[in-house]
Amino acid sequence: MHSSRYREPRNTLPCGLSYLHHVLLKSKAGRPDHFRQNLRVSPATFDKLVKELERDPVFFNDSNHPQLPVEQQLAVALYRFGHNGNAASVQAVANWAGLGKGTVHLITRRILTAVLRPGFMQSAVRMPTPEEKEQAKRWVKKHSCHAWRHGWCFVDGTLIPLDQRPTWYGESYFDRKCNYSLNFQVCSRCPCLFFSF
Structure with missing residues (x-):
């Protein structure tokens, strides 16, 4: 043995x-x-x-x-x-x-x-150029509320579920939906993230 x-x-x-x-x-x-x-x-x-x-x-x-x-x-x-x-x-x-x-x-x-x-x-994640911001503002005005035209950015928080309880400080990852998860926050322009390759 x-x-x-x-x-x-x-x-x-x-x-x-x-x-x-x-x-x-x-x-x-x-x-x-x-x-x-x-x-x-x-x-x-x-x-x-x-x-x-x-x-x-x-x-x-x-x-x-x-x-x-x-x-x-x-x-x-x-x-x-x-x-x-x-x-x-x-x-x-x-x-x-x-x-x-x-x-x-x-x-x-x-x-x-x-x-x-x-x-x-x-190289992959960047902020939009002024032209891209203006394009996003036009999109928001056309597809949404006109008053939100200048809101070309948004911030959204979402929970990323974990498949198991983390070993260290596991109780800290227990969320309001009774899952173990990470809180992930996305900042972007409407309607999608900018990725450039």
Whole structure:
């Protein structure tokens, strides 16, 4: 027992067919609505994210430990981020992607490392130009109350549910809807966030 740490022999969990490949190969081209339902972004946005992220050094390592293509890693992370409850469990994501649970953790860490780098944040998220602000004001005037025309920005708070209670200070994450969640605040112009790649 001291040498192996396990009393029973460990057996591997057989992996089924991956739905990940179907989403990337079939839904992306033929059914963008299904693609968006799985990954919560349009195929065009997904391609732009892949193009920006694939240059990040976190996706380069020695040839002894090859990684999945960045496209697949991003798809796994977006699927995980876009689901909650039982669908967001590591095992459920691993089953969807046809991967091991440890690989899902590694992929999530790599994607977050790349996305949170200051260079990516500065290039991807920006404030609108004066022309874009004016365009937004015209949109608000046309589609909403005329008095709100100068309200080209909005601030919205939303709760991001967590699939489990955080280990540290878990009670602090318990929200008014009786879930564990993070409060996420979005500041943007109407009608959508500005992302530039």
